[in-house]
Amino acid sequence: MSKTIFEQIAAGDIPANIVYEDEVCIAFTDAFPLSKGHTLVVPRKPVENIYDLDEETGAHLMKTITNVANAIRDAFSPDGLNVVQNNGSYASQSVFHIHFHLIPRYKDGYDGFGYQWEQDPNERTDAEKSEIENTIRTHLNA
């Protein structure tokens, strides 16, 4: 199978503006940033999405996300920062190699994020909510 663009960046085959790297992951600025400092944190190995992510790599990624988020905060003092991770094209995933967006938000600077967050208008009874919760619970791994 052909390598994803992020696998090629991690291998050094394609240039990127790398801000952090170690043996497991790499962080580089987004080529199409939504705001100043928009950075991606990516595992070196080709994991497609959250469903395929192993625990150890996930823990390592979260440590790096925290480190890079603090660096962005200290560097640019944004008013906020969103961590976003898209799974599947319906959820806006365009590169099928898992990546976490760190998107600093600015009240006065450019902010191209455009987040929409609306509560589901479908009213559910307590019994229906319980059923939803139980269904998730029964699908969890140990």
Ligand code: DGP
């Ligand atoms: P997503 O829609 O969540 O799959 O985001 C993919 C992001 O990857 C998008 O914000 C643009 C960025 N991107 C795509 N190709 C490249 C590239 O070659 N280099 C860098 N630095 N970023 C890229």
